[in-house]
Amino acid sequence: MENGEKQEIYLPQFVADILTHHGGLVENGEQGLLEFVLPPAMAATLKIAEHGRLNFTYADIAGEAIDASYDSDLFTNIAHFFQEKGKWATATFPPYEPGTEKIVKTLRERLSLTNAVVSVGNIESGDIFYLLVYFKYAAFSDERQEGIVGVLLQEKSLSTAEIQGNGQEILEKLSQGEVIPPCTGDDMGRDISIACKVAEGMVQQRTEDLVKSLERRLNRDVKRVCEYYETLKQEARKSLEKKAIAESKRGSLTENLEQQIGDKLHAIGSEQEWKIRDLISQYALQVEIQPLAAVRIKTSSLIFHMAIKRRLSTRKFALSYNPLLHQLDRLPCEACFCPDGNSYYVCDEQLHIVCSNCLARCPHCQKQFCRACHPSGCSKCGK
């Protein structure tokens, strides 16, 4: 949901929605104006009269139509409605159970662990809880990119999925009839932290082109600056060299000349250095991510109970079918939660399921260690 993708939401429609949601009455008028009648409290929140007309264009419209463009006070004041609302909700998603046989056939292929054996045991229907978390990010340098990313997390298996677009298809199918207990603060904190990690990876991916473009421009500018100062140095040398020869011919060559050229080249060099530093800080990219909203979703589908065997140890693990995405939840990487590729490993210590990045050799002492067991660093050298 980057710049271009948000065009599906129209400002007049959104304003009409929010006014009616909070008890106002709206009606489309002439010239694209929106006529409204609001309850007094709502009018006070928006700092407008209780009835009037809203103008969504930048054009001057005669009369007292209130400016409701993107940058109007009204649009800014709408944020007051969300001070205590809109961040957190629970909902249910219609249950869905696919054909078991078809899934089981391909299950072993899909759940391949490079260094362990998986055996599928009991398959049952059951309730599953997902957490759908939205994050807003802003990446800015001398240009800016913003967007919203969504992450879906299976609360039990911690399997994650990236939500493309704004997940409108999922949101549309959610309903709020049933009372769903919210998860505890600790669990939610953990889940959101995991979702954050996934979101960071998504943002990194989305800003890849921006980073490449900035880096290309930075290096182009650095090249230009370097060439400029190198040419300056050459010119300085030539000029002093001529001077030296002339002075030498006259027999008046002084010691100062050496000092002069040294100083001059040093000054040019220093200026070049800080010009490059200046360029780097000019292009430096800052990326900020903030959680925006979360929905705890209850649904029901198939749960596959499995046994993961590694050497003499066995670990039980359950993976569910995801009715929201119509696919089997992918295996989680229990260290980074955004697995790199499809290769999974199981660690020797606690049989964590980890991706190849998270069961890598320590670059310092070459010992292989599990990042889920040792999140702070190598178990041997601590780096």
Added chain:
Amino acid sequence: MDFYRDYDPTCDYKAYRKFIQKGNYRKAYQCLERLLTLSPDEEELLVDMVNLCYEKCHDAELAKPWLLKLLKIRSYCEDYLLLARMELNLGDRESAKAAVEKAKKLRGMKHNARDIKAMIKNLEVEIIAAETRTNVGNTLDRLANFVATTQEHRRQLREAKERRGGKTGKKKATHGQSVVAAGPATVKAEEIPAPPAEAAETTAKPAEPEPSPPLPICHLPIKFTAVAPADISTFTTQPLSTLKDVQLWLDYNCLTIQREFGELLCLSAMRGVEKYWHQVETVKKVLKYFRGRVLLCDEVGLGKTIEAGMLIKEYLMRGMAKNVLILTPPSLVSQWREEMLEKFGLAFRTSEDDEEANSSELWKERLLIASLNLAKAQKNMPVVTREFYDIVVVDEAHRLRNRTTLAWKLVNQLQKKFILLLTATPVQNNLVELFNLITLLKPGQFKTETLFKKEYVKRGDARTPVNREKLRILLRDVMIRNTRSVINLKLPKRFATTMRLTPANEEAEAYAGLQEYLRSKNVNKTTAYLLLREAGSSPQALRESLLRFRQSKALKDIIAAIEKCPSFCKGQALMEIFSKNAQEKIIIFAQYRKSVDYISDLLTQHGIAHVCFRGDMSAREKNEAIARFRDDVAVLVSTEAGGEGKNLQFSRTIINFDLPWNPMKIEQRIGRLHRIGQTRDVFIFNLAVLGTLEDYILEILDRKINMFEMVIGEIEPILGYISQEDDFENMVLDIWLESTSPEEARAGFTRLGDNLLEAKQQYFNNKALDEKIFGDDYEA
């Protein structure tokens, strides 16, 4: 000890020759070393040894002791030259110099004195070059070429000598053979194998040009601000909402996601500003293609300040900038502040605001307007250059045209992300000024000054560009220059009439009394400024102020004179104009509210329907006043806030009931009507009472430089030429207060007028030059 196994020790020299042929220099060296142990003063052996060490192994350090031994038994000029070269290679310039001196003394005795002389000269050049490059490492390409030339020359010399040696017979070759010329006769140059790597490394190879240092590859620093645990816990404690609320919240955030630069956010945030397409296009282009680093050179009156304001606002609204520094000439500081506040709602601090002007804290302000002079002051420059500014704007940037000035150095050293340089006349004397401005934006865009001049400036004429197409391509990366012709801005003519009015006796008495009071009482400058301006506006305005003073006799007399006056000359003149222009929509400008009230009363007395427009009115009242003026009444009486940004082009007549001392304010008044959308000629009436300060001002602005017929905006650069420090208001006030008689005042104003005339001429010359250089090639 392989040597002893393989060869007969009695045939050392034979073995040496054999090893040389095979390229086994180490063993050859051992042979010679052994022979020299046995016969240390054998000249031929020493010559061979030196040649082996220096020519074959390129090891000056190894060769030097042998050469010194040789010099003990003979004194050849060439040997000393070789010693000089060795010393040079070893970095001992003094010894090299001494060896050259010795060689010079021996030169006369040689048959090949000319060659030797050339070699000595080359060596001297090398020594000088070595001296100059001591502190800068081995990067002196040019000097390396010298060395290369010398070596080549030396090689040629040696070959020539070898040839001569061949001709003169073997005996000479063995006895009179110089080290320089000598090479083992049996080994041809092309047969010489490459020296061992370690030997090559220890010897300097100045003949090879120094490669350019590799370009640094910079990686973009990315600061990833991850979600803090505190944010997560705040988030998780939020109360439960409905799904609709969550959806609306997501939609709201989608809508707040900044649009691309194609849509400007600042447009709706501007107040009372007419937006012209060329300004919008310029802003979009600067954001999208110039990435906020640009030289804005629009012709005067096309709104460079507005464009800069839009860019600032846009960057601030998009969160891409947090702090802004605007550097202007001192006289424009307050004008910038007003424009930023009124038009963009940006409350800038200025260097004129308070006592903090001298404090280093001032430069940490988020939004700051400061005079360039203050910023470049010795005490401030280090402080300013320490700060990082997201946006730096330099107004009247032609003041940075000289690279040796402090102003240029300051802006060059400022740490900034975006920089906007504003000037209508980027080139004033020569094209290098343009180069200097561009270098501030993009160092290296035109390479160096020398290369720029070589490539783009006509030889012998620093004002004429050559290679125009390439220049245009490069300039279009950094410069925008909108011209009137490009935006098709053809405004109708303007006609100004200045009415110099003879005051009634009481009026003259009051003005004279005020002058007397100001001179005799040593009234401070600010009070004098206020009272004189009020007196110039209307006697009522003056009276209003005087009543608030402690009443002395002099003041009482002035007030009495005003009160005695049955009618004022300006009022009469006003009615005269109305009688002749009854059908016209007229705007009367007056600076003071009391003057506006007086005019309003006068119009009411004469039954002329009118409406007032004042700065203290609400937006709604202002709109109503403009609407009434457009639809119902013929006259609008306005203070300075005369409906900026309001559409007043339906009127075409202005009466300046009083005259602001700041010519730019006068331009602003005229600009209310004489602007895009005006289809008829515009008439301006200026009212001035004879003998008043305004009378003198009008004299120079109207008669001397024809300001009322100039393009709006042109007065600003012209004033800039006469003084960078003082503003015009101060100048006229100083002349007035320092004059003790009308003659003196006249002389002062004549001088000021002459200066203005000269400045105007200079401005027009520069304008013509810029037109010639740039034409219409750089529009947005």
